[in-house]
Amino acid sequence: MGFFFILLYVVPLIVALWVFFDSQKHGYTFMQGLLWAIGVFFLLIVFLPLYFYYRNKRKQLVKVPGRAPAPSSAIPCFYCGQPYPGDPKTCPHCGQSLKNQ
Numbered sequence: 743m744g745f746f747f748i749l750l751y752v753v754p755l756i757v758a759l760w761v762f763f764d765s766q767k768h769g770y771t772f773m774q775g776l777l778w779a780i781g782v783f784f785l786l787i788v789f790l791p792l793y794f795y796y797r798n799k800r801k802q803l804v805k806v807p808g809r810a811p812a813p814s815s816a817i818p819c820f821y822c823g824q825p826y827p828g829d830p831k832t833c834p835h836c837g838q839s840l841k842n843q
């Protein structure tokens with residue numbers, strides 16, 4: 743009796759609490775964390791893998807914007823070789839037109 747009680751209620755409750763606090767650390771809203779916790783409590787086998795799956799997906803999405811601006815920031819000028827940011831009409835260093843190459 744005691745063993746099954748622990749298995750059915752205490753373990754899911756502890757895991758649900760962990761999921762709730764973990765979701766708050768990973769940028770989920772209070773309601774989202776609560777829903778994940780409730781799902782994990784009632785259907786641990788189904789919702790715990792789902793939670794990890796969506797959390798990892800979310801991590802990958804968060805990483806992408808930090809990487810994006812880097813490649814286009816330093817293109818060397820065709821005339822003077824100085825790097826310039828963005829896509830200007832003329833070179834900010836030597837004034838040559840960059841559009842008629």
Ligand SMILES: [Zn+2]
Pocket residue numbers: 819820821822823824833834835836837838
């Ligand atoms: Zn130049």
